[in-house]
Amino acid sequence: MRPRNLAVVGASNKEHTIGSDIMKRLLEYGYTGKIFPINPKDSVIHTLPAYKTVLDVPEEIDMAVIVINAKYVLSAIDQCHEKGIKGVVVISAGFKETGKEGAELEAELVRKLKEYDMTCVGPNCLGVVNTDPAYRLDACFAESLPVRGDIGFVSQSGALGGGILNILKDLNLGFAQFISIGNQADVNSDSAIEYWENIDDVKQILLYMESIADPTRFRTLATRTTKKKPIIALKAGRSAAGASAASSHTGSLAGADKAADALLKQSGVIREFSLEDLFNTAKVFSHCPVPKGNRVAIVTNSGGPGIMATDAVCEKGMQMAQLKDETKAALRAFLPAAASVKNPVDMIASAPLEHYKKTLETVLADDSVDMVVVIYLPFLGLKDIDVANAVMEIKAQHPEKPIVGVFMTQNEFFSHLSDIEVNVPFFMFAEQAVDGLARLNQQRLWIERPNTTAPRFDVDTELVETIFKNVAADNRNQLTTGESLQVLSAYGIRVCRDGEAADAEAAVALADKIGYPVVMKLNSKKISHKTDVGGVRVGIKDATQLRAEFNDLVSKLTEKGLMDGFEGVIIQEMVKSDREMVCGCAKDPQYGPMMMFGLGGVFVEVMKDVTFRLAPLNVEDAKDMIRSVKAYKLLEGARGAVPAQMNKVEETLLRLSQLVEDFGFIEELDINPLMISDKDGEPIAVDGRIKFTLTEALVASALT
Incomplete structure (x- = not known):
């Protein structure tokens, strides 16, 4: 991403070829290093002297951008190695995405990269961009030149990444760096996160992912990085795979996307489900600090949008700020009698520009306000751009609090914004703005979340090993209810x-x-x-x-x-109980053991009030699981019931997590129901079911 000079292997003078477009982008964007075009036929390419191979270049080369036919890529890699080039971007397609032969070619590419200790982006990718003025590297073939910003963006789809680069200006966004990872032969999302963790001009990381190659490594890196800067991900491919074949409650409710969703939650990654939401959230993080709390104030010149914004704030789990008496008094001093000085502050339709300025400044000065939504509707000739400029001037004077604008006006307003430098995110609708504030608050909560580890309990592993050994010797892959309860008891889980x-x-x-x-x-x-x-x-x-x-x-x-x-x-x-919960585990082929918790009993698959996290669980994971289901209110003790012993419920989940980690061949596990005693709120496992992979159990060291 920071080469002092580079070679373009496959550079060309022929119009509308990738080799020509790459050269144009490098030159037009003003790459600060030296460019060495590599072409066996032409001696000059885009006014620069060309060389037959990288070996003919008389100077050292940091990076090579390879844009030749796939069948010649391996020999180009050999030459790059001989030249001492350590970084390559293989834009060429024709690898595993094309079938068996391409997959074999890519496998050989991976082998050479490891042997040569080279770093590779691609193959089958769009390229890389670094907008740092010290480098100005545009080594990709998107049509538009990059816009400078604070985002590090990884795209697994080259075409999608190119499309996004082309519309950045319209989105009021810019990138610090962009990596199109393509087939991920070497560099993937994990690599980018690890690299950008300590790159200062990358303030937020955006990911477009279709797969997560190494969930364990991703979790480690993302969990650490999200404490420093937000990671926002659009994970495509949400359809469940294989869930219908599962025989346990946990397995039937699980699925590949639930595993990915659990991984992102446990890693502090903000997940979005559309490109629109992805970039709306990015826009908020580009222009707003992480707030100190979740208290929102709304300033509006129309009651209806103010009420809708209020509803959205409450639905997102945030609070409407309680304005102080002195704040209300200050507002009454200049607002008309018909105005409302409660939150939302409704200045009424006749509000002039001066009222917008004074109201916003007064509300921002109230230390019971953490975030502000400013709503504008066109009335009485008040111009949208004048209000926007006033809001941005005030934001420049008060950078410590997030401000978002809701301007229900013509599209020309937003087109105009794309031509100027802004410091406030503007949206057409209140719900979009509040969604952005909710994401800021989500990041705040994650940063404040304690860093806990997966605890280890003193358990009877020898007894469990004996049980599994006996069952495997009986050529069974499923424990009886009695055997299952024995296993749970051996791991310190209270069974009846x-x-x-x-x-x-x-x-x-x-x-x-x-x-x-x-x-x-x-x-x-x-x-x-x-x-x-x-x-x-x-x-x-x-x-x-x-x-x-x-x-x-x-x-x-x-x-x-x-x-x-x-x-x-x-x-x-x-056990007398009106509250039946369920907890268990299903093993995902890619993500490993998935823990489940929720409302149990005979309605578990009907109500589907369950949540998932990946093992191993830490203490905060267990707490999050319990709090995130609707049945949590039942556990708190609704209608005079004895509250559940939450620490014991958490411990049950943590002990189950340790069990499935210790015995990795467990395929499915259910405790259904986990009854919450009416007497004292103790969680008691009254039924258990454990299924395992027989072949894995037979070869497991503990059972041989």
């Missing part, structure tokens, strides 16, 4: 008092010991969801009822031909 019984009399003896009422559950090696076959009987009050329920269960299983794998029943204490 229980025991296994092979026949009715053993069940009665066990129930007498536990104490009535009890629950009887089917214990089978073949049946996963017991409720589907009538395998859960609750509220059993005495021995007579227990014998009858046992015999009825056996009779129904026999009728349906489901006795194969029947191990008997599990007798459990009956």
Whole structure:
């Protein structure tokens, strides 16, 4: 990104070729270093002396931009290595995106890059840009020249990146650096984040991603970097993959996009779902500081938009600032009697330019205000650009607080803004502006979020190893309910008092010991969801009822031909609870173990009030999971219920996370329900289900 000089391998005089366009962009943008065109036929290219190969250049070369046919790229890489060039941008297409032969060619490219210790952007990419005046590097073939700004942007799509570069001016945005990563043979989003973490002129990082090559590394780098500067991502490819094949509740609700979403949340990355939102958010971060709190004031000349903005503020979880009495008094001193000096401050339609200035300055001076929305509607000849200029003048004097403008006016206004330097983000609608403030607040909360680690608990791994070894030896890939509860208990998760019984009399003896009422559950090696076959009987009050329920269960299983794998029943204490939660894990093939928490019971897949995070969980991850579901209000103790022991719920999630980390072959795990005791709010696992990959378990060192 900072070459002192560079070679363009494949430079050309032929119009409308990439080799020609790259040369034009480098020259037109004023690259500050030396350019060495490489072409075996022409001696002069775009007024510069050309060389047959990089080996013929008499000076050292920092970087090579390669724009030749894919079949010649490997030999060009060899020559670059011989010349001592350490950085290459391979714009050429014709690699893994084209099929098997291209994939083999790219694999050989990767091998050479590693052998030569070279850094490569691409192949099949648009190129790179650095707008730093010390370099002025435009080594890409977008039509428009770069606009200077504070954004570091990574695009996995070359065409999309080019399109964005072409419309920057209209967006009132500019880039510090741009990298089109293409096929990501070497440099990817992780590399860019790591590089830009400590680059001062990159104030925010934007990502367009279709895949995340190394989720673990991404999480490490992004978690660290987002504490210093915002990362805003548009992650495409949101369709779920493989979820329908999963047999657990967690697995059926999971999916590739949920894993990606969890990764971005845990890394502090702000995720957007459209290019419009991506750049609206970028615009806010370009012109606004991170606020000190979430209290918003609204200044408007129309009541309706002020009310809509107020609704949006509340819906986004922020607060309407409570203006101080002295602030209201100062506003009353110059605003007409019909105006409202409460928040939102409605100056009414007749508000002149002077009222906009004095009102905004007065509101900004109130230390109970963290952010301000200024709304303008055209009334009585007041010009939009005059109001905008006044707002920007005041912003220059008060850079410490975010100000956003909502100007419900003609498109000509926004076209005019693209031709001037602005220091305030302007939007057409109030909801867009408030969305931007919510993103600022999201970044504030992330920065303030404590840095916690994944705790390690003292657990009985030997017992769990023995259980898995025995199950694997039985050629099974799924634990019975009894075995699953044993595993959970060994990891310190509170399970209800229980025991296994092979026949009715053993069940009665066990129930007498536990104490009535009890629950009887089917214990089978073949049946996963017991409720589907009538395998859960609750509220059993005495021995007579227990014998009858046992015999009825056996009779129904026999009728349906489901006795194969029947191990008997599990007798459990009956936990009284109106609050049933679910927690578990599903293993994503790319992202690894995904932890799930939410509203449980028989409605888990209907209500889908669940949230996901990737293991390992840290303490804050567990807290976030619990707070982010709608059922959190039930846990707090709605309608006079005893509040859940939140620390124990958090600990349950953390212990589960440790379990799936310790035994990586666990494929699916459910605790459903995790009951919240009506008596004291303790979370109690009353049912468990664990499935694992048999082949992985057999070769795991712990089981050999």
